[in-house]
Structures are given as structure tokens and as C-alpha cells.
Amino acid sequence: MWHLKLIAFLSFFLLFMHIPCARGADLRSDKLALLAFSASVPHGRKLNWTRTTQICTSWVGITCTRDGKRVREVRLPAVGLFGPVPPDTLGKLDALEVLSLRSNRLTVSLPSDVASIPSLHSLYLQHNNLSGIIPSSLSSSLTFLDLSYNSFIGEIPLEVQNITELTALLLQNNSLSGPIPDLHLPKLKHLNLSNNNLSGPIPPSLQKFPASSFLGNAFLCGIPLEPCPGTSPSPSPVSPSPPNTRSFWNKLSLGIKIAIFVGGGVALLLLIIILLVCIFRRKSVEPGAASASSKGKAVAGGRGEKSKGEYSSGIQEAERNKLFFFEGCSYNFDLEDLLRASAEVLGKGSYGTTYKAVLEDGTIVVVKRLKEVVAGKKDFEQQMELVGKVGQHQNVVPLRAYYYSKDEKLLVYDYVQLGSLSAALHGNKAAGRTPMDWETRVKIALGAARGMAYLHAEGGGKFIHGNIKSSNILISQEINACVTDFGIAQLMAPPHIYPRLIGYRAPEVLETKKPTQKSDVYSFGVLLLEMLTGKAPLRSPGREDFIEHLPRWVQSVVREEWTSEVFDVDLLKHPNIEDEMVQMLQVAMACVAVLPDQRPRMEEVVGRIEEIRNSYSDTRTSPEDKI
Numbered sequence: 001m002w003h004l005k006l007i008a009f010l011s012f013f014l015l016f017m018h019i020p021c022a023r024g025a026d027l028r029s030d031k032l033a034l035l036a037f038s039a040s041v042p043h044g045r046k047l048n049w050t051r052t053t054q055i056c057t058s059w060v061g062i063t064c065t066r067d068g069k070r071v072r073e074v075r076l077p078a079v080g081l082f083g084p085v086p087p088d089t090l091g092k093l094d095a096l097e098v099l100s101l102r103s104n105r106l107t108v109s110l111p112s113d114v115a116s117i118p119s120l121h122s123l124y125l126q127h128n129n130l131s132g133i134i135p136s137s138l139s140s141s142l143t144f145l146d147l148s149y150n151s152f153i154g155e156i157p158l159e160v161q162n163i164t165e166l167t168a169l170l171l172q173n174n175s176l177s178g179p180i181p182d183l184h185l186p187k188l189k190h191l192n193l194s195n196n197n198l199s200g201p202i203p204p205s206l207q208k209f210p211a212s213s214f215l216g217n218a219f220l221c222g223i224p225l226e227p228c229p230g231t232s233p234s235p236s237p238v239s240p241s242p243p244n245t246r247s248f249w250n251k252l253s254l255g256i257k258i259a260i261f262v263g264g265g266v267a268l269l270l271l272i273i274i275l276l277v278c279i280f281r282r283k284s285v286e287p288g289a290a291s292a293s294s295k296g297k298a299v300a301g302g303r304g305e306k307s308k309g310e311y312s313s314g315i316q317e318a319e320r321n322k323l324f325f326f327e328g329c330s331y332n333f334d335l336e337d338l339l340r341a342s343a344e345v346l347g348k349g350s351y352g353t354t355y356k357a358v359l360e361d362g363t364i365v366v367v368k369r370l371k372e373v374v375a376g377k378k379d380f381e382q383q384m385e386l387v388g389k390v391g392q393h394q395n396v397v398p399l400r401a402y403y404y405s406k407d408e409k410l411l412v413y414d415y416v417q418l419g420s421l422s423a424a425l426h427g428n429k430a431a432g433r434t435p436m437d438w439e440t441r442v443k444i445a446l447g448a449a450r451g452m453a454y455l456h457a458e459g460g461g462k463f464i465h466g467n468i469k470s471s472n473i474l475i476s477q478e479i480n481a482c483v484t485d486f487g488i489a490q491l492m493a494p495p496h497i498y499p500r501l502i503g504y505r506a507p508e509v510l511e512t513k514k515p516t517q518k519s520d521v522y523s524f525g526v527l528l529l530e531m532l533t534g535k536a537p538l539r540s541p542g543r544e545d546f547i548e549h550l551p552r553w554v555q556s557v558v559r560e561e562w563t564s565e566v567f568d569v570d571l572l573k574h575p576n577i578e579d580e581m582v583q584m585l586q587v588a589m590a591c592v593a594v595l596p597d598q599r600p601r602m603e604e605v606v607g608r609i610e611e612i613r614n615s616y617s618d619t620r621t622s623p624e625d626k627i
């Protein structure tokens, strides 16, 4: 109650403060404008904007001027903004230079007070559903104007001519009509007017742009397109191909490129083929659906060329391109950003390749590209829903987002600095790696066990990791172990490449191919053995300390005489830890019991490792926190 009153008082206070200084704009008025915006535009993902926090340092998507006095950039791509942008909200940010609201679902029109903010130089509104005309009062400071993939109608305003600094004008995939104004813009480098309903001759000032800047406008003519009726044909200049992104992601499969960049003749051709296949399927599967849709006439007509554009425009295509973010995630990028990010291969696993992606704004994420997913879209989404529901735990790397299309399945995770346990244990010693000491190993074992126990308690106690191995235990800067890659095994084809590869797999899983919580415990046991022996259960190039059936090997060594032969030689250098190593070995051996019922539950494993750790800190009085 008291809280409410306080808030009411505060908002009144702010309101009154605001009125007198509405003209002398400052950070406070920027804040109010943004709060008004977030209050009136529904959004899928939470914006952590509150009155009480510092706008410049802790509001997601906001960048201030250097002196911290005004808001300079608002970047909210793909946060699920929905509906109209009300006037008198963003339009009041009169020091704004960059506004990015792309890949949302904004509708109605672009308020002219936003487009005309005098300081605005970059406006990114592509991939929304904005309609109405393009306002004629555009800021004359604009250098980058991207309104593509919306539903704008009417003509390209003549006033664009006066935006002399403009370097990019991207208006493709709207419903613009009328002639193209003769734009003498000396700095214009990127122009795309494709897929509109523009007509008439292409003005001489724009004839230097390639044909792909004008495609999909049935009534446009002249260089670089077909000559206009009634003019003598002249040789059209060779059109330069659109600039290639240098990014690593160029290696992505064709499907995703088509979806994103729809570029080049080959892609277009493929697209037509795909669309024709789709149309054919649609027609044969649900004959009613096509004709029921308003776009149905072209489809029903079956005229390939014409139906192509009409059929694919609209939501399916746009939605297909979207990354699905889980709730509570404050990332601020979309698929385009991700594809543009520079990427570095972190590892190649049985389920695909993992990349470290550094986005343009410096955000680092881990992207896993899955291969051989057997689950269909629906099953995939259901499983992701489950995985996404796994909440926050300091020993678990949460899945932040996923992308599913026929050709490409991507998972996005937080980046964890120090890499995997596998690399830390078996990394190249020649390269100066210091062997991991016992205390660190215990700490990591405990963290991983806690993460696993947490996972097993999720989903009503039914959640399964399915792929525990040392490369799926990541280590943070604070030497905190984090479990990753959970819940994916269920989507994959059972391993068929090395059917007899044992590694971390429980004996029953080799037959049933179905992981269970008990098989997770087995895998965890193998992981403990790996940490104790320093031997890897999976082969990898240049690794000699590989033992395929680690549990069996340990048993055979231990049976002969209970020796320290099994332990990692790097550990034996440390004094007085053999007792603890033996205790840990017992935990590990309990986990790798052949009969699933004889294995402990993860919770018990945690308890037993905690005991080892406690004895550890008792005897050695390390003041260190208990993880």
C-alpha cells in the first residue's frame, strides 16, 4: 500500500517536474518519453526500464551521449514490440541519433514526429508491419533510412531529395507506388526499391544502381531494367553484384540465406522453385486454404511468375526469420545481427558445431548449429519450450533463444569465459597449460553435480540432460562449473556413425538409445572418473590419454590392487589428497553401476561430494566460499 502511494506520488512529482521543463529537454524528459513509450506499446520481452534505475547505465537498449545528459540511441530490435508507436513518445527524444525498432510488429504509421527528429541520422524500422505513407517531414540529418519489409503505401516523398547526407535508402518489400523521384544524392551508396509497385522510368540519377535495386516492380522500366516502351534499346551497364558480407556466416546453408538476404539470381530461382513446390503442396493438401486467403487469386491462377511474390509475402516468411527468445532474456539482437556477427569455432561435437559469436554491439553469445535433427518443427518447439523453462541456476547455462527452419537449427546460449572442462583437463600441455589442481577439480565436480541435480528436479522431476560429457561442462571466470547442452539429445538421431562408441554412454542406452536420469548419473560417473584419472573417454585428434571404456579400465586396475595407479599423475604431485581422491572414486564407481537402479540420484551425489569438500576445507582451512 505504502509502495503504491509512493509510486503515485513519484509519478505526480515527475509529471509536475516535467511540465515546466518540457521545452528545455533533458535526461528526465527523455526518461519520461521512453517510459510513456514502453507503457503504451506492448512488448513480448520485458524491458528492464524502471523509474528508479539509471537510464544511461542500466536500461536495456539505451545509449546516452558522452556527457550522459541525453539519450542518443534507442535500439530495440526483436523485442516483440506490437502495435502503433504513439506520437509524443519517441518523438520527444530530441537528441536522438539512432533509432532501431526493426524486426518487431509495429503497425499503423510511422509518426512524423519521430522521423523528423532533427538530430536523427539512422532509422532502422525494417521488418515491421508499418503502413500509411512515408512522412514527408524527414530529418535532414538522416544518413541511413531503412523502412524495408513493411506495408508502406503511397509515393516516395520528394523531400527525400533534400536529405543530402543520405547513404542508404532501403524501401524494398513495401507497397509503394508512383514514379521514383529524380534523387540527386551524392552520397547514396545503397538503394533498394525492389518489390513495390513503383512505375515509370528509372531516373537518370539512379541508373548507376544494379537491377537488383529495382526488381519486382512490374511497371518500372529503363536502365538497368528493360528499356521503356517506345525507347530505343540501349546496352545496359553491367550491374555490380550487391556487396558481400565478409562474415563467417556466409557458410550458412542456402535456406537461411534465402530467407534473409534473398539475393542474387540463383537464390531467386531457387526461391521460385521452393515456392512452386509449396504452392503445389498447399493446393494438394488443403485446397480450401489457398482460395480462402485474400492472396489466393494468384495462387489459384497458378501463374508461376506472378504468384511467387504474392504468395510468399506476408507473415510466414517474416516469422520464419525470427529468433525465438525465452522470457527473462535481455539480449537485444535479431537473426540478422547474429548472421552478421563475427564467429569463431569453439568446437565440433556430435550434434553440430558451436561458435562464439561477437555481435556488432560487442555482445558475445554462443551459437550452436545443430545437424541431424530428426524432430519435426512441432516436437522441436515443444522440447525447446521445456528446455527454455529451465530457470536460473548458477551451475546451468540457460538457453536464451532458438531458431528453427527446415535447413537450419540454431541455439543461442550465454558465453562462459574459460571454456570447457574437457579443454582444461586435456588441453595441450605443450602450450603451457598448467594441470588443474585437486581443489579446482572438486569444486568443478560439485558445481556440475549441483547443476545436474537442479536439472533433474526440473519439469516435475522428469527433465533429462541426455548428453553429459566434459565438453559440456563450462567453467566461468570464478571457476564455477556450468552445465550446458541439456535436453537436445532427444531431438537427435540416435548415433549411427560410431554405433559401438561407448564414451559416456550407459550400457542400457547403447541398446535402448533412450537417455534417462539414471543414464545421466552414469555419464556423470564417467565424468568424475575422467577428472580423477585425467584420461578421456572419447577419442580426439592428438590425444593419447584416451580410454574407451573408462569404468571398466578403472575397475580392472583397482581390482588387482587398490593402488594409486588410476589417478592422474598431475594430481599425485599434491600431498595428502589421496583419501579424498579415493572417496571421490567411490562416488564415481557408484554412479557407473551397471544396473540403473543401483546408481544414486544426482542429489545424493551432490551430498557425497559436499562431504568430501567439507573435509577438504576442514583440514586445510581454506577460507574460500562454498561455491
Ligand SMILES: *[C@@H]1O[C@H](CO)[C@@H](O)[C@H](O)[C@H]1NC(C)=O
Pocket: 048, 053, 057, 058, 059, 060, 330, 331
Ligand atoms: C537491464 O538489462 C541490461 C542488459 O542486459 C543490463 O546491463 C542492466 O544491468 C539491466 N538493468 C537492470 C536495472 O536490471
Ligand SMILES: *[C@@H]1O[C@H](CO)[C@@H](O)[C@H](O)[C@H]1NC(C)=O
Pocket: 158, 159, 160, 161, 162
Ligand atoms: C528542399 O530544400 C529547399 C531549400 O531548403 C526548399 O526550397 C525545397 O522546397 C525543399 N524541397 C523539398 C522537396 O522539400
Ligand SMILES: *[C@@H]1O[C@H](CO)[C@@H](O)[C@H](O)[C@H]1NC(C)=O
Pocket: 177, 178, 197, 198, 199, 219
Ligand atoms: C500498381 O500500380 C498500377 C499502376 O501503376 C495500378 O494499376 C495497380 O493497381 C497497382 N497495383 C497494386 C497492387 O497496387
Ligand SMILES: *[C@@H]1O[C@H](CO)[C@@H](O)[C@H](O)[C@H]1NC(C)=O
Pocket: 172, 173, 191, 192, 193, 194, 195, 210, 212, 213, 242, 261, 262, 263, 264
Ligand atoms: C533488394 O531487395 C531484394 C528483396 O529483398 C533483394 O532480392 C535484392 O537483392 C536487393 N537488392 C540489393 C541491391 O540489395
Ligand SMILES: *[C@@H]1O[C@H](CO)[C@@H](O)[C@H](O)[C@H]1NC(C)=O
Pocket: 149, 173, 195, 216, 259, 262, 308, 309, 310, 312, 313, 314, 317, 318
Ligand atoms: C519480399 O518480396 C518478394 C517478392 O514479393 C518475396 O519473394 C520475398 O519473400 C519478400 N521478402 C520478405 C522477407 O518478405
Ligand SMILES: *[C@@H]1O[C@H](CO)[C@@H](O)[C@H](O)[C@H]1NC(C)=O
Pocket: 105, 107, 108, 129, 131, 151, 314, 315
Ligand atoms: C499488417 O497490418 C494489416 C493491417 O494494417 C493486417 O491486415 C495484417 O494482417 C498485418 N500483417 C501482419 C503480418 O501482422
